[in-house]
Amino acid sequence: MDSKSDIIFKNMVYESFLENRSKQLVLLIDPDKQTDDSLRSIATNAQECGVHSIFVGGSLVTSSTRNAIQIIKEHFHRPVILFPGNANQVCEGPDAILFLSLISGRNAEFLIGNHVLAAPIIKNLHIETIPTGYILIDCGGATSVEYMSNTRPIPYNKPDIAAATALAGEMLGLKALYLEGGSGANTFVNPEIISRVKKVCSIPLIVGGGIRTPETLRQVYENGADIAVIGTIIEKQPTLLSEMMAVVNDFR
Numbered sequence: 001m002d003s004k005s006d007i008i009f010k011n012m013v014y015e016s017f018l019e020n021r022s023k024q025l026v027l028l029i030d031p032d033k034q035t036d037d038s039l040r041s042i043a044t045n046a047q048e049c050g051v052h053s054i055f056v057g058g059s060l061v062t063s064s065t066r067n068a069i070q071i072i073k074e075h076f077h078r079p080v081i082l083f084p085g086n087a088n089q090v091c092e093g094p095d096a097i098l099f100l101s102l103i104s105g106r107n108a109e110f111l112i113g114n115h116v117l118a119a120p121i122i123k124n125l126h127i128e129t130i131p132t133g134y135i136l137i138d139c140g141g142a143t144s145v146e147y148m149s150n151t152r153p154i155p156y157n158k159p160d161i162a163a164a165t166a167l168a169g170e171m172l173g174l175k176a177l178y179l180e181g182g183s184g185a186n187t188f189v190n191p192e193i194i195s196r197v198k199k200v201c202s203i204p205l206i207v208g209g210g211i212r213t214p215e216t217l218r219q220v221y222e223n224g225a226d227i228a229v230i231g232t233i234i235e236k237q238p239t240l241l242s243e244m245m246a247v248v249n250d251f252r
């Protein structure tokens with residue numbers, strides 16, 4: 001039996017990002033938008049549909065993330081990954097944590113400040129970290145993440161800046177990149193940005209924000225996303241999840 005530190009050393013959740021480099025679908029759950037009952041039904045639906053992982057978090061979370069993770073894990077048996085808006089959201093229970101550096105911004109608190117606060121806690125809790133370059137793209141409308149992080153997103157029509165930012169992140173040793181339009185964004189990340197980033201970087205590429213239809217999801221994958229994240233639309237239409245998974249399966 002592996003000890004907890006062996007599991008961290010082996011980076012098991014990160015390996016699951018790499019092992020299936022076809023396409024993966026992640027469901028984002030914001031604990032503040034759910035009740036215990038709705039968490040049970042969302043997690044059960046995600047398990048049945050074959051969703052690869054669940055991210056838990058948000059820019060501002062006031063309810064118990066730990067409780068949400070515990071309930072989700074009772075019904076969903078693949079990786080449950082903390083996607084924290086800040087160091088305060090770090091808690092016991094997730095299989096891994098996206099250790100996010102907001103590299104599109106110039107706010108030191110989200111480049112290193114929160115990390116210093118969180119690192120000793122994460123170490124004590126024996127949680128695997130996935131160092132991830134988080135890149136905000138302006139997809140219309142002011143998003144919570146932009147406001148809460150006090151950073152400006154990269155303009156929608158500036159693929160050169162996005163690609164250079166992503167490349168710098170990979171050169172700094174980050175192990176995944178996350179192109180983020182922001183939860184509930186007006187539109188999804190510019191496909192040209194996705195394809196330019198994919199061209200210059202080799203680490204797993206996560207894309208999320210504003211993906212609301214199977215057609216959009218297909219476009220995100222065709223342009224180079226390895227992992228797509230959907231949240232808002234599934235809160236509104238849970239039954240759409242199986243249609244989204246059908247798109248993922250087309251790439252297998």
Ligand code: 1GP
Pocket residue numbers: 028180181182183184185207208209210211229230231232233
């Ligand atoms: C936000 O990328 C996620 O971090 C999901 O966005 O809620 O718009 O699907 P949506």
